[in-house]
Amino acid sequence: MLVLSRRPGQSILIGKDIEVVVLGSDGVQARVGIRAPREVTVLRRELLKQVEEENRRASSGAIGVSVASLGAALGQIGGASRAGLPCVPLRSWRTAPTPPPDS
Amino acid sequence: MTATSVNTTATGTARNETAGTVSTMTMATTRMFEIRTTRYGEMETVHVSEDTVLAFPEGVPGFERHLRFALIEDGKLAPFCWLQSLHDPLVGFLVIDPGLLMANYELDVSDPDAELLGLDDPSSARVLSILVVPENIRAMTASLQAPLIVNQRKRIAKQVILTDERFPLRHPVFGNDGTVEQSLGRRRSC
Amino acid sequence: MRITHRMISDTTIRNLRSNLTRLESLHNSITTGKRLSRPSDDPAAVARSLTYSADIAAGEAYLRTMDSATSWMSATDSALDQAGNVLQRARELAVQGANGGSMTPSDMQSLGAEVDQLLQQLGVIGNASLRGQRLFAGQDIDNDPFAVSAVLPGYTYTGDNGQMRREYDVNAYLIINTPGEATFAPAFTAQFNLRDHLNAGNATAVTGDLSEVDQALETILSARAEVGAKMNRVEAAQGRQELLQVNLEGLRSKNEDTDFAEAVSKFSVQETVYKASLEAGGKAIQPSLLDYLR
Numbered sequence: 192m193l194v195l196s197r198r199p200g201q202s203i204l205i206g207k208d209i210e211v212v213v214l215g216s217d218g219v220q221a222r223v224g225i226r227a228p229r230e231v232t233v234l235r236r237e238l239l240k241q242v243e244e245e246n247r248r249a250s251s252g253a254i255g256v257s258v259a260s261l262g263a264a265l266g267q268i269g270g271a272s273r274a275g276l277p278c279v280p281l282r283s284w285r286t287a288p289t290p291p292p293d294s
Numbered sequence: 295m296t297a298t299s300v301n302t303t304a305t306g307t308a309r310n311e312t313a314g315t316v317s318t319m320t321m322a323t324t325r326m327f328e329i330r331t332t333r334y335g336e337m338e339t340v341h342v343s344e345d346t347v348l349a350f351p352e353g354v355p356g357f358e359r360h361l362r363f364a365l366i367e368d369g370k371l372a373p374f375c376w377l378q379s380l381h382d383p384l385v386g387f388l389v390i391d392p393g394l395l396m397a398n399y400e401l402d403v404s405d406p407d408a409e410l411l412g413l414d415d416p417s418s419a420r421v422l423s424i425l426v427v428p429e430n431i432r433a434m435t436a437s438l439q440a441p442l443i444v445n446q447r448k449r450i451a452k453q454v455i456l457t458d459e460r461f462p463l464r465h466p467v468f469g470n471d472g473t474v475e476q477s478l479g480r481r482r483s484c
Numbered sequence: 485m486r487i488t489h490r491m492i493s494d495t496t497i498r499n500l501r502s503n504l505t506r507l508e509s510l511h512n513s514i515t516t517g518k519r520l521s522r523p524s525d526d527p528a529a530v531a532r533s534l535t536y537s538a539d540i541a542a543g544e545a546y547l548r549t550m551d552s553a554t555s556w557m558s559a560t561d562s563a564l565d566q567a568g569n570v571l572q573r574a575r576e577l578a579v580q581g582a583n584g585g586s587m588t589p590s591d592m593q594s595l596g597a598e599v600d601q602l603l604q605q606l607g608v609i610g611n612a613s614l615r616g617q618r619l620f621a622g623q624d625i626d627n628d629p630f631a632v633s634a635v636l637p638g639y640t641y642t643g644d645n646g647q648m649r650r651e652y653d654v655n656a657y658l659i660i661n662t663p664g665e666a667t668f669a670p671a672f673t674a675q676f677n678l679r680d681h682l683n684a685g686n687a688t689a690v691t692g693d694l695s696e697v698d699q700a701l702e703t704i705l706s707a708r709a710e711v712g713a714k715m716n717r718v719e720a721a722q723g724r725q726e727l728l729q730v731n732l733e734g735l736r737s738k739n740e741d742t743d744f745a746e747a748v749s750k751f752s753v754q755e756t757v758y759k760a761s762l763e764a765g766g767k768a769i770q771p772s773l774l775d776y777l778r
Contacts, residue, residue: 229404230404231406232406232407239355239455241463242439242453242463243355245440245463246437246453249424249425249427250384391495393495402486403487416485416486416487416488420495
């Protein structure tokens with residue numbers, strides 16, 4: 192990692208198009224301004240980490256008992272009452288062989 | 295977990311590098327896939343048509359190597375759908391239309407994202423939210439801050455991260471705990 | 485580019501709507517095909533709504549016109565019926581008088597006296613009115629059009645023979661009144677002559693009057709037939725318009741209904757999630773997914 196020291200007001204250039212401006216620091220936090228072209232996505236690092244973590248939670252939890260019971264619970268609900276809900280495609284997919292009918 | 299690569303052949307025969315993740319068969323009009331999924335907690339095999347398959351060129355954060363998912367919406371879990379990784383039957387997400395969760399849910403699609411998705415018209419995009427389901431189902435949350443944007447026509451999707459304070463990473467699906475308040479205006483903060 | 489909340493909710497609603505037929509069987513209060521729009525966001529729908537409203541108002545006006553036309557024609561028909569009865573009686577008397585052989589002059593004059601009564605009656609019938617408006621005065625509805633006269637043709641007519649034209653549908657017109665003079669003139673004249681000839685004891689002339697009375701009757705009857713045909717026309721138009729009103733109302737409410745799918749989705753999702761929660765934890769579920777949805 193390239194380590195630089197900057198005073199408030201000074202900036203760092205990354206590539207030709209990205210500029211990071213150190214705006215100031217109160218000793219605890221540093222305020223940083225970023226100039227970047229629209230096509231560059233700028234994110235706080237931990238935000239991405241948070242989403243990664245959340246996705247992992249979503250996936251693992253999804254495999255676990257909770258969704259199993261959700262699925263089982265929903266599976267017991269009459270198909271008609273759920274038929275009007277979104278995520279039901281306009282055209283139902285065809286299977287082979289015929290899937291078991293909704294209970 | 296092993297990431298299995300998917301091998302499909304043009305006609306009938308199944309060929310898999312690892313134990314039977316995906317096999318294909320040709321049907322009269324649409325190609326059908328047999329996939330293994332754990333959406334009910336147990337491994338099962340379902341058939342999905344190929345137009346349920348979505349390409350995630352960047353995977354999703356945390357699962358960057360999972361480039362193909364099938365969006366299963368057979369109504370069994372309605373209003374929820376199931377996004378099943380074709381690489382690993384143990385990787386799947388419960389998703390829902392965020393329009394059910396919140397009014398005024400809206401998002402900007404950045405230029406690079408729009409380009410990745412091949413999206414010309416924002417109204418043709420479909421937005422889905424990943425759900426985290428703890429043991430107590432009532433505590434279920436939706437990742438409103440990180441929606442999946444799907445280009446329906448081109449079957450390309452990506453998870454994007456928003457910076458709108460109105461839309462948290464953990465939006466309680468059932469609760470009314472007032473954590474989400476509509477801000478009067480958007481403040482951009484990265 | 486921006487994916488707006490409207491785009492997102494449109495998708496939600498679109499998916500819901502595509503499955504409403506299945507929901508309908510379950511929930512009687514839900515009807516299919518309701519269109520959704522938010523008037524504030526959809527000026528085209530607002531414009532359509534205004535058009536529907538205008539059409540509905542026009543339709544109601546037409547229905548009112550048809551109602552009053554029907555009243556008018558019905559009253560006219562009653563009056564003509566009475567005139568017909570008068571003429572029938574006159575005819576009977578004429579038949580008797582034409583048989584003059586066995587009758588004395590004073591017998592004939594009794595008949596003549598009765599015909600005179602009938603003549604007066606005819607005058608009253610000719611001045612019949614509905615709610616103070618004369619049926620046979622043309623457009624001069626506030627004044628009696630007929631007076632019995634002491635000389636031929638046996639009456640004076642002071643109505644204007646005008647036509648009452650009513651629009652009962654777009655560019656569809658109806659003359660709702662019966663021309664007073666043309667309809668009643670033969671009756672007056674026939675009875676005038678009959679009376680005088682009876683009074684004079686002229687049985688031969690009375691025979692001639694008999695056929696005049698018949699013709700007068702014919703005139704009355706064909707006037708009645710015409711009124712009847714018009715009433716049928718109006719009744720049919722009324723039925724059509726009433727049906728149209730119902731459809732227009734339906735279209736208007738379809739166009740304006742903003743809360744329908746939201747209500748549907750509230751209900752459906754709530755029901756599903758409620759049941760799921762019950763199965764899962766047995767606890768009553770709190771506010772639905774749609775708390776924030778407006």
